[in-house]
Structure formats: structure tokens, C-alpha cells
Amino acid sequence: MGHAFLAILKRDLTLALRHRSELANPLVFFVVVVSLFPLALGPEQDILTRVAPGILWVAALLAATLAMDGMFRSDFEDGSLEQLLLSPHPPSVLVLAKILAHWLATGLPLILISPLLALFLHLPGDALGVLLATLALGTPTLSLVGAIGVALTVGLRRGGLLLTLLVLPLYVPVLIFAAGAVDNAAAGFPVAGQLYFLAAVLVLAATLAPLATAASLRISLG
Amino acid sequence: MASHTHRQPAPAAPPGPAPEGAARPWPADQPAVFEAVDLACVRRDRTLFEGFSFRLAAGELLQIEGANGSGKTSLLRILCLLALADAGEVRWNGVNVAEDRADYLGRLTYIGHTPGVKADLTALENLQVASALAPDTAACHPDDALAAVGLAGFEDTHVRELSAGQTRRVALARLLLQPTRLWILDEPFTALDRAGKRRVEELLEAHCAAGGMALITTHQPVDVGDAAKTRIHLGPEPAAMDEAG
Numbered sequence: 001m002g003h004a005f006l007a008i009l010k011r012d013l014t015l016a017l018r019h020r021s022e023l024a025n026p027l028v029f030f031v032v033v034v035s036l037f038p039l040a041l042g043p044e045q046d047i048l049t050r051v052a053p054g055i056l057w058v059a060a061l062l063a064a065t066l067a068m069d070g071m072f073r074s075d076f077e078d079g080s081l082e083q084l085l086l087s088p089h090p091p092s093v094l095v096l097a098k099i100l101a102h103w104l105a106t107g108l109p110l111i112l113i114s115p116l117l118a119l120f121l122h123l124p125g126d127a128l129g130v131l132l133a134t135l136a137l138g139t140p141t142l143s144l145v146g147a148i149g150v151a152l153t154v155g156l157r158r159g160g161l162l163l164t165l166l167v168l169p170l171y172v173p174v175l176i177f178a179a180g181a182v183d184n185a186a187a188g189f190p191v192a193g194q195l196y197f198l199a200a201v202l203v204l205a206a207t208l209a210p211l212a213t214a215a216s217l218r219i220s221l222g
Numbered sequence: 223m224a225s226h227t228h229r230q231p232a233p234a235a236p237p238g239p240a241p242e243g244a245a246r247p248w249p250a251d252q253p254a255v256f257e258a259v260d261l262a263c264v265r266r267d268r269t270l271f272e273g274f275s276f277r278l279a280a281g282e283l284l285q286i287e288g289a290n291g292s293g294k295t296s297l298l299r300i301l302c303l304l305a306l307a308d309a310g311e312v313r314w315n316g317v318n319v320a321e322d323r324a325d326y327l328g329r330l331t332y333i334g335h336t337p338g339v340k341a342d343l344t345a346l347e348n349l350q351v352a353s354a355l356a357p358d359t360a361a362c363h364p365d366d367a368l369a370a371v372g373l374a375g376f377e378d379t380h381v382r383e384l385s386a387g388q389t390r391r392v393a394l395a396r397l398l399l400q401p402t403r404l405w406i407l408d409e410p411f412t413a414l415d416r417a418g419k420r421r422v423e424e425l426l427e428a429h430c431a432a433g434g435m436a437l438i439t440t441h442q443p444v445d446v447g448d449a450a451k452t453r454i455h456l457g458p459e460p461a462a463m464d465e466a467g
Contacts, residue, residue: 007354011343018342079336083305087355088328094355222305 004025005087005097013099015074026067027109034117045122053182056131057138060110061171064139065076065164067106068146071098072154072203074218081154082221091214099147107139125187130185130195134178137198144202144209145170151216174201254280254315256435257406263296271298271456272309278311279435280403282450283426287441292457293441295335301330301437328357330404337393339381345392346377351400356400357437367395374419385396386413394422397429405429 037055041047049073075098084094114135119129149167153159181194199206233374255277262272270293278284288294300310301303302321311318319326339348349364362370371391381389390413397405405426411419423445426436428451438444444451 004274004354007351008465011351014347015340015342035372068341074340077336078340079334081338082332082334082336083338083355085304086302086327086330088324088325089355136266160401222299 003091004087005093008094008097010078012098015068016101016105018149020140022070022198023105023109027062027113029066030059030063030110031117033062033114035120035182038120039105048122049108051064052118052123053131053179053186054095055121056114056117057134057175057179057182060135060139060201061142062115062177063110064078064107064142065146065167065171067102068143068150068167069163071102071147071159076154076220080218084220085214089221091217092210095147095151095213096210099213102147102169103140103143107143111135123182126188127182128183130191131182133195134181134198137202138174138178139140141174141198141205142171143201144205147213148209148216151213151220152219153220155220172220174198184204228300231254242281245366248267248371249342250274252280252433254342254403254435255313256437257313257316258301259310259313261300262308263293263300263305264308265293265296274456275309276452278437278452281430282452283438283444284352284461285453286439286456287452288439288456289452293455295408296454298302298334298406298437298439302330302406303327304332328401330406331397331400331402332406332408333393334408336390339389340394341381341382343408344378344380345358345373345384345395348381348392349395352370353399357402358400361401362398364373364395364399367398368392370398371395372418374387386439387415387418390414391418395423397425401429401432401434403434405434407438409439411442 034055037051041051071169072081075084085091087094113134114131115128118131123131137140146163146167149163149170150159152166153163156162177194177197181198184191184194256279257277259275260272261274261361263270274297276284283352286297287293289393296305300307303319303326311320313319313419314329326426338357340351344350345368349367365377368374372396373388373391373395374389376384384392390410394410399400410422414422419442426438426444427449429436430446
């Protein structure tokens with residue numbers, strides 16, 4: 001089972017590396033959206049500092065949603081998904097490997113580039129660590145929850161819009177608590193509560209989302 | 223990546239026996255019965271088939287024929303639990319297979335309409351993943367499996383650069399990786415040349431001789447030597463069936 005998990009993880013990372021341009025899409029989107037705000041709002045430091053947590057998180061969330069659609073698409077089209085479900089290994093474990101690979105390819109780069117963008121927006125140095133922590137806890141949750149939506153819509157020809165409508169409401173709690181935490185940190189307030197909440201949601205999503213995703217895939221293929 | 227081009231003429235299927243028959247994970251005389259009982263399938267308010275039953279014993283091959291749209295693929299997907307039947311059940315040795323899904327899936331290899339091969343991986347990488355997904359450690363090395371389907375020399379070629387028939391062969395190589403008792407193949411001869419078709423027939427014949435079972439859909443005549451072969455027609459029986467088609 002561990003062997004199958006690693007094989008799927010390795011396969012998906014290899015595929016992601018061979019499609020570097022697709023990999024860059026959400027990252028470029030993230031950078032472009034965030035860097036447009038200083039141009040639109042003007043370079044005043046007060047305004048930018050005030051809106052930076054919200055902008056960074058909204059942009060990260062939209063970039064993650066943009067990347068979500070491709071999670072099972074090619075596997076569905078070439079029949080690999082059938083083979084995944086036909087394996088005697090638990091499908092939830094294999095699905096978890098796919099979600100992890102997808103997050104490593106699309107979520108992790110967002111986290112790595114975010115300090116630079118925080119600098120654009122004059123985010124205070126104290127808040128930077130909290131921003132990274134919320135992204136590290138929040139983006140995997142987005143991938144896990146999004147995977148359920150992707151699995152439900154993978155059989156539809158134009159599932160993109162439906163997927164967005166389906167998963168965005170589920171992303172709202174993550175957005176509220178993550179942006180709130182960064183806001184608090186920028187203002188010098190404690191953030192432990194929000195971070196604990198994000199961690200709890202991540203644990204919950206990591207436990208239940210693979211099961212729900214595997215079940216959804218079975219429905220979509222059936 | 224370009225090094226394979228000068229080897230293009232090589233892949234004529236070697237006629238010699240492949241490494242199958244080596245390690246079967248089941249005792250040769252162990253009885254096994256695969257049954258479908260009163261299966262029905264309704265798609266979009268149209269009844270594709272109902273009351274469909276068959277019984278397949280060890281060493282037998284079942285060929286399913288039927289017009290386009292008669293539900294052959296739907297039937298195969300029901301048999302491997304990818305789709306739900308609207309009525310009836312599938313049994314392995316008399317037990318409904320839905321009761322122990324993992325055990326049943328460990329006994330079957332399904333090669334569907336879409337080959338389940340990643341275009342951006344090499345042939346070898348594809349088989350390595352397939353062998354990791356198999357129930358046990360593979361009985362046959364991916365290299366040998368590729369050689370057995372006539373793809374020696376194409377191990378490191380990206381599947382995108384292979385022809386449709388070669389892609390189909392990569393998928394068929396999965397049959398050799400991990401010998402499972404039940405093979406369910408949807409149109410296995412699609413895109414294969416004459417040598418390729420012959421090779422698959424040999425594999426089927428050896429599989430049945432070793433006590434395996436196979437269920438295939440195809441319109442082409444299948445020659446599997448001495449293996450017991452049954453043909454079932456799915457859907458309304460046309461007055462004069464095109465035997466050659």
C-alpha cells in the first residue's frame with residue numbers, strides 16, 4: 001500500500017515536471033493579481049498594509065481554485081482513473097497521493113513566492129511568519145476540499161464553473177480565519193486561536209476528504 | 223529520446239512463448255467460477271440489456287458480441303464494479319463480488335476502451351506504476367513484459383510518440399505484469415496489426431490453458447486454439463449476423 005502511494009506520488013510529480021507551463025499558470029496568476037493592486041490603489045503604505053492580508057489570501061485562494069480543475073482531468077480522459085479504482089489498494093490512499101502531489105506542484109510554489117509579494121504590499125515583517133503559517137495550513141486544506149468537488153465534476157464536460165460554485169463556499173471559513181490571523185499579526189494581536197482553527201480544519205480535511213473524494217470518483221465514473 | 227528512431231524496424235512481435243505460464247498465483251486445478259446473474263443496465267431511460275446471465279469456469283473464454291451501442295462496454299464496466307448494475311449481481315465462486323471488493327479486484331485485470339496509459343510517461347514508467355498498483359509485487363519485470371508484447375527497444379520512449387497500436391500494446395503488457403485469474407478486455411484488438419492480434423490470441427490461449435478465464439468484446443473472429451470458447455450476443459439478435467465483421 002505504501003509502495004502504491006509512493007508510485008502514484010512519483011508519477012504525478014514526474015508528470016507535473018513534464019508540464020512545467022501548466023505548473024506555472026496558477027503561480028503567474030497569483031503574482032499578477034497581487035502586483036496589480038499597488039498599481040490600482042496607489043503606493044501609499046497605510047492603505048496597502050491595511051489590505052495586504054486580504055489581497056494575498058484572496059489571490060492565493062483563486063490561484064488554487066484555478067489549478068484545481070486539472071487534478072483528475074487527464075487521468076479521467078486516458079483511463080488511468082479507472083485503473084486507480086480497479087487497484088485492490090484502498091482508493092482513498094491513492095487519491096491522497098494524488099492530492100499531495102497536486103498540492104506540492106501547485107500550492108507549495110504559492111507559499112514560496114508569497115514573501116516577495118508581501119514585500120510589494122508593505123506587509124509588516126512580524127506578519128510575514130504568520131502569513132506563511134496560514135498558507136502552509138490553509139492551501140493543503142483547499143486542495144483536499146477542492147478534490148471532492150473536482151471528483152464530483154470530472155465526468156462533466158464543462159465542470160469548471162460548477163466546480164467553482166461548489167467549492168468556493170467551502171473555502172470561505174479558511175479565508176476568513178487565515179486573513180484574520182494575518183490581519184491580527186499585522187496589528188500586533190495574538191493569532192494562536194486562528195492558527196489552531198486552521199490546523200484543526202486541515203486535520204479534519206486530511207482525514208475525511210480522501211474518503212469523500214474516492215467515493216465521488218466512483219460515482220462520477222459509474 | 224531520439225535514440226529509438228533507428229530501431230523502428232525491430233518491433234515485429236517475437237513468435238516465441240512469452241514469460242507467461244511462469245508463476246501463477248493460483249493452483250492450476252483450483253476451481254473457480256465467475257457468474258453474472260440477471261444483470262440489467264438502463265442508460266438514459268433506455269434498457270441496454272436485462273436478464274443477462276452467463277457462467278464462466280476456469281480455462282474458458284467468453285466472447286461478447288453486439289452491435290455498436292448494445293451495451294458491451296457498460297457490461298464490462300459493471301463486471302469490474304466500475305459501474306452499478308440496475309439489477310442482478312456478479313458472483314465469484316458463488317459469492318457476490320461487492321461483498322469483498324478488494325479481494326475480487328485483486329483477481330482481475332481490466333483493459334478498457336481507453337488504455338489507461340499516460341502519454342507523457344515512457345512505456346516503462348507506465349508499467350512501473352501499473353505494477354505498483356497490482357495486488358502483490360509483480361511476477362514479471364516491466365522490461366520483460368514490454369519485450370513480450372513486441373516493444374523491446376521502446377522502453378524509454380514517451381507513449382505520446384508511439385503509434386495507437388503500440389500504445390495498445392503497452393496497455394496489454396499489464397496482463398503479464400501480474401498474472402490475475404480473470405481478464406476482462408474491451409476490444410483488445412483495436413489498432414493492433416496482424417502480428418499483434420496473433421500475439422494477444424496466444425496470450426489468451428496460454429492464459430486459458432493455465433486455468434485462467436477471459437472475457438473479451440470484439441467483432442473479429444478469435445482463434446484461441448483448444449481453449450473452450452463461448453460466444454454471446456448482446457442486445458437484439460439481428461436476422462443475419464455479419465460473421466466476418
